[in-house]
Every structure is written in structure tokens, then in C-alpha cells.
Amino acid sequence: MPTQIVMDHTGDSRTYFDARDVQARANAEARFKKLVARGFTAAVRTKAGEVTRVSAFDPNAEETLFFPRLVGG
């Protein structure tokens, strides 16, 4: 089941959704857009372990990871 993983102060928060459910998919897409608008970076990973940055919602991605915007330390 596709999962959206958001890094946060608890470690991470995960939201699972059924990609065949129109309403669930719409909610997931809205969540994606909201996080990206807040400066989060979205990334997906292939089965080979390669990581790709994405700018558009992909309902078929098994896992989409979001992390907050980067700042200089």
C-alpha cells in the first residue's frame, strides 16, 4: 500500500492510502501539495535503492518521503 512518510520531531509520521480509492488518492495528493508548498522535499526510491526527488504526486510510488527544507547549520 502506498505510504507517505513525513520526517518530524517524533522520528516520522506515516500515512497509508489505497491508490484505487479516488477519495484517498485525492487526500494523498492534497497532502503532497501542502507539504511541498511548505518547503518539504519529496523523494521516492526505486527497488534498487536509488533515490529520486519528485515534484509531482505519484499515486503509484510505494513510498514517498518528505523532509523539511534545508538550512545552513
Next chain:
Amino acid sequence: MLSLRRPAITGRLLAQSVRRFYERFSAENTRDARGLRLLREWLTPAQWQQFEALGYFEVVGCDTGKRYRIYRGRMTNVYEIDDLGCLREGWCFVPFGFLTAGDVMLAQKIALETSESAALAVANRFLPRRQRAQGDVSWN
């Protein structure tokens, strides 16, 4: 003579320390444990193996092809390395907010592998610590 043998001993102790650290946290459901589990899931097998053995893993920047070493920690833990594996320059950048070390290292990895220039644009540079440059790694 003693100083010549020291890096090997330190490396072994470090590897044991990393293993113990991971074993302790992997059984728990704390925020740090979750961060480490997420890191493990997203690192390549080779990167995770390197992290377990040495306390760091290496990534290749997507724009320049340069190699970076990411040490365990939350800040001042990313170093550009040369062809011989020596530390050249430190780059300090972190995701905003109070995240676990595992999350921070994962964000740094993804940033360098997918948007290296943007990550370095916000980073502050620093000189490598002498201990790390000599292979004696301390934990952040």
C-alpha cells in the same frame, strides 16, 4: 609506534560501538530508533554496511560527481572527500526543525544525491576536525 597503531584500534572500537548503538535502538520504539530504522530502509545495502562498520557512509553528489562522507550526527557531519578518501572540506546543512540523527543523515544523503548544488548553496563550510582527518572518529 603507539600512535601508528591507534587508528586501527579506534576503528574496531568504533565499529563495535556503532553495532551496539544500533542493536540497542533497533529494539525500541523511540524517536531515535524510528529515525535509524528509516535511515536503514533508505540507504543502499552498501551504504548501510559501511555505516555499521565505520560510523559513516559515502554518497556521490548528483551535480559534480564529488564524493561526500556523512558521519553519524546532527550537524557538522558532512565532508567532501578526495580520491584517496581524505577529508577535504566540511559542509554544514540540516533539515529545519528538531529531527533525529537518522532523519538528518537521510535528508543530507537525499539532498546530495538529488540536488547537490541547492544543498551546498545553503550550507556553511567548515574545516575538518583533526581527529576525523586522521581517521579517529568522535561522535556528535
